[in-house]
Amino acid sequence: MAGPKFTPAQGLEAQLARMLAPAVRQIAVQVEVEAKRLAPPTKRWVTVGDDRVRPTHRKAQGQEVPGNLRFKLNSMDWDIKHRGLGPHTYMLEPLDQSSRAVANIKNCRCTAHLDPKGIARHITTGQPVITGKKVTVTVSVEAPLVVEAEVGTVYPGNLRADGTHFMARAAATVAARR
Ligand SMILES: [Zn+2]
Known part of the structure; x- marks a missing residue:
C-alpha cells in the first residue's frame, strides 16, 4: 500500500533558506573577526623629505604594501651593473x-x-x-596586493614572499569550532 505522497509546500525551501540566513551570516561574521585578527599589517615607505633623498627613494615615498611583501624601487645604475639587479629592486624595508x-x-x-x-x-x-535553497554570505577584502598577501609571490632574483593565508586560516579556525 502506497503511503501518502509528501509534497513540499510551495516555496518551503526558500522559506527555510530565509530562516537559516541569519545563522549563516553569523558564521561569516566570525570568519571576518578571525581574518581581521590574522591579517598582516601594511607598511609604508617614508623618506626624511629633504633634498638629499635619492631619486629612487623619493619615488618610493608613500608606497604601501602588505607586511609580508616587498617595496618596489627603481634600481640604481651601480647595482644593475655590479650586482646584477634588473630595473627594479625589491626591499622588505629600507x-x-x-x-x-x-x-x-x-x-x-x-x-x-x-x-x-x-x-x-x-x-x-x-x-x-x-538562491533557491542556497544561502551564500561572502567575506571579502579589497586592498592593494591582497592576493599576494594571502598566497605569497616570487620576485625577480627568486626572492620569495610567503603567503600569510589569513583568509584561509580564518575560515579553517571557524570551521574547527563547529
Ligand atoms: Zn632612503
Whole structure:
C-alpha cells in the first residue's frame, strides 16, 4: 500500500533558506573577526623629505604594501651593473640587504611605518544572498596586493614572499569550532 505522497509546500525551501540566513551570516561574521585578527599589517615607505633623498627613494615615498611583501624601487645604475639587479629592486624595508642592492641602500635614512590594521580595515561581510535553497554570505577584502598577501609571490632574483593565508586560516579556525 502506497503511503501518502509528501509534497513540499510551495516555496518551503526558500522559506527555510530565509530562516537559516541569519545563522549563516553569523558564521561569516566570525570568519571576518578571525581574518581581521590574522591579517598582516601594511607598511609604508617614508623618506626624511629633504633634498638629499635619492631619486629612487623619493619615488618610493608613500608606497604601501602588505607586511609580508616587498617595496618596489627603481634600481640604481651601480647595482644593475655590479650586482646584477634588473630595473627594479625589491626591499622588505629600507636598508634591506636581502634586496642585493648596495648603492641603493648606502646611507639610506628612510623608514617603514607599520599600520597594523592596514588590511584588516578592508575586510567586510556581505548580506546573505538566497538562491533557491542556497544561502551564500561572502567575506571579502579589497586592498592593494591582497592576493599576494594571502598566497605569497616570487620576485625577480627568486626572492620569495610567503603567503600569510589569513583568509584561509580564518575560515579553517571557524570551521574547527563547529
Ligand atoms: Zn632612503
